[in-house]
Amino acid sequence: MIDLLAGLAFIITLYLYVARIVRWRKGALPLPPGPKRLPLVGNLFVMPKTLEWETYHQWSQELNTDVLHVDAAGTNIIVLDSYQAAVDLLEKRSSIYSGRPRLPMVNELMGWDWNFGFMDYGARSHRKIMHHSFHPSAAKQFLPHELKAARRLLRHILEEPVDLLSNLRHFSGEVILSTTYGLDIASKDDKYITLAKAGVDPVVPALNPGTYLVDVIPALKYVPDWVPGAGFKKTAKKCYLLAQAMKNSPFEAAKYDFENGTQKPSLCSASLRRLNHNISIEDQEDDIKSVAGTLFADSSMGAVATAIIALMNHPEVLKKAHEEIDKVIKPGKLPDFADEPSLPYITAIVKETMRWRPTAPLALPHLSLTDDVYRNYRIPKGSIILANAWAMLHDENIYPDPFAFKPERFLTEDGLGIRKDVKDPGFAFWGFGRRICPGRYMAASSLWITIASLIAAFNITKIPEPFQCSLKPRSKEIETQIRATALEE
Numbered sequence: 001m002i003d004l005l006a007g008l009a010f011i012i013t014l015y016l017y018v019a020r021i022v023r024w025r026k027g028a029l030p031l032p033p034g035p036k037r038l039p040l041v042g043n044l045f046v047m048p049k050t051l052e053w054e055t056y057h058q059w060s061q062e063l064n065t066d067v068l069h070v071d072a073a074g075t076n077i078i079v080l081d082s083y084q085a086a087v088d089l090l091e092k093r094s095s096i097y098s099g100r101p102r103l104p105m106v107n108e109l110m111g112w113d114w115n116f117g118f119m120d121y122g123a124r125s126h127r128k129i130m131h132h133s134f135h136p137s138a139a140k141q142f143l144p145h146e147l148k149a150a151r152r153l154l155r156h157i158l159e160e161p162v163d164l165l166s167n168l169r170h171f172s173g174e175v176i177l178s179t180t181y182g183l184d185i186a187s188k189d190d191k192y193i194t195l196a197k198a199g200v201d202p203v204v205p206a207l208n209p210g211t212y213l214v215d216v217i218p219a220l221k222y223v224p225d226w227v228p229g230a231g232f233k234k235t236a237k238k239c240y241l242l243a244q245a246m247k248n249s250p251f252e253a254a255k256y257d258f259e260n261g262t263q264k265p266s267l268c269s270a271s272l273r274r275l276n277h278n279i280s281i282e283d284q285e286d287d288i289k290s291v292a293g294t295l296f297a298d299s300s301m302g303a304v305a306t307a308i309i310a311l312m313n314h315p316e317v318l319k320k321a322h323e324e325i326d327k328v329i330k331p332g333k334l335p336d337f338a339d340e341p342s343l344p345y346i347t348a349i350v351k352e353t354m355r356w357r358p359t360a361p362l363a364l365p366h367l368s369l370t371d372d373v374y375r376n377y378r379i380p381k382g383s384i385i386l387a388n389a390w391a392m393l394h395d396e397n398i399y400p401d402p403f404a405f406k407p408e409r410f411l412t413e414d415g416l417g418i419r420k421d422v423k424d425p426g427f428a429f430w431g432f433g434r435r436i437c438p439g440r441y442m443a444a445s446s447l448w449i450t451i452a453s454l455i456a457a458f459n460i461t462k463i464p465e466p467f468q469c470s471l472k473p474r475s476k477e478i479e480t481q482i483r484a485t486a487l488e489e
């Protein structure tokens with residue numbers, strides 16, 4: 001059986017390889033430049049497994065191209081290394097470049113096919129649900145949730161300063177669970193947050209094309225679990241159960257609240273209220289579950305963690321930020337959204353955090369739906385398109401001295417405003433074209449209030465391993481104020 005499958009996989013790969021050579025001999029346009037390929041396997045053995053964006057950028061530079069071709073055993077990967085190339089393809093030709101690759105490991109074996117971030121662009125009913133709650137003015141309804149979550153994060157840090165990562169995870173789970181499902185979460189070891197972590201952690205590496213061989217040779221999904229080397233199927237089985245629980249369990253809790261009249265404003269309660277009773281309720285509920293579950297998997301934790309790392313390593317930036325806070329916010333008080341225009345240095349820190357270490361350095365992979373030609377290169381149908389947001393945000397023509405953490409680059413000379421002539425990192429941070437992050441308005445305001453609150457509340461310093469970072473209240477008054485925020489709830 002195994003021999004048969006391996007033989008079949010070999011014949012298919014050989015057929016694709018020969019077909020490619022025949023096409024090439026017929027005089028088709030060349031593929032974009034890429035690293036030297038081996039017969040059949042292409043670049044499979046040199047595909048980067050960590051910091052992929054850095055390797056892809058290095059290859060692009062060595063080959064002097066901003067459109068790079070990488071061959072993962074017959075799967076074409078096109079990496080866009082400049083903003084111009086990303087705009088030309090993902091935005092101006094969005095009808096071709098808005099698909100998502102179907103990775104057999106994630107979509108089928110791990111059971112994430114319900115996640116609308118991984119579906120083809122067509123899913124209109126899903127998009128409608130999302131747009132209704134998260135378009136720029138609708139997203140404002142969530143500002144109080146974001147403020148509450150930011151202040152709770154301060155209290156958690158005060159109570160358990162050592163466990164920073166779990167505090168941050170709790171914080172991002174809290175924002176999503178309240179805005180999406182209207183659920184309150186336990187102050188410690190919340191079951192939904194534990195579920196989201198267990199469900200999402202193994203999926204992140206699996207999204208990098210090439211991590212699992214089954215994405216390159218889909219026939220491997222039929223290999224029985226007991227075969228040596230089929231450990232990926234055991235991993236996938238565990239993930240499958242978690243993925244189903246992520247889709248169903250918080251939704252059932254939100255629906256229960258809705259049916260009992262105890263719901264809070266959220267994407268789920270708004271969508272359940274709008275159900276059309278002339279068409280299948282089950283289908284509509286399934287769409288809500290898919291959208292809500294997609295958001296449940298998202299996390300703003302990465303960006304807040306990056307800000308803390310940056311501030312810990314750049315005490316001069318933190319000092320300036322404290323000076324600005326002390327000029328604008330009364331002693332012992334915490335910032336609110338209304339303070340944003342008066343705190344340009346804090347806004348510059350948020351922008352520089354997004355630029356310096358973007359949370360999704362290669363955005364999410366797009367898929368090309370038809371054959372295309374760009375700058376006289378052939379981009380075959382079915383190519384995986386990766387936009388190298390990290391490379392764009394480190395382009396020294398846009399941001400001189402790109403590896404330094406310098407919030408000042410975004411400030412006007414007098415330090416009182418944000419420069420309009422320096423590109424906002426949002427141009428790449430949230431992805432591109434039709435698939436751009438629809439949660440960006442909410443995520444951006446949440447990021448701002450969280451970073452502003454952390455700076456106002458704490459001294460952030462580096463300490464030796466294992467904790468690395470210490471956050472201590474800046475004064476007795478601020479400590480009292482942080483504790484008092486519990487009474488505001």
Ligand code: HEM
Pocket residue numbers: 116117118119130134294295298299300303359360363364365366429430431432433434435436437438439440442443447
């Ligand atoms: C700092 C936090 C966040 C970052 C860095 C981020 C970034 C991204 C990126 C890069 C993409 C892929 C874009 C592309 O394919 O070109 C994406 C997709 C998506 N994001 Fe976010 N996001 C964040 C927070 C959120 C939040 C809070 C929500 C929900 C409220 C959300 C909902 C989504 C959804 C549904 C998609 C899939 C869209 C599609 O496939 O069409 N994101 N996000």
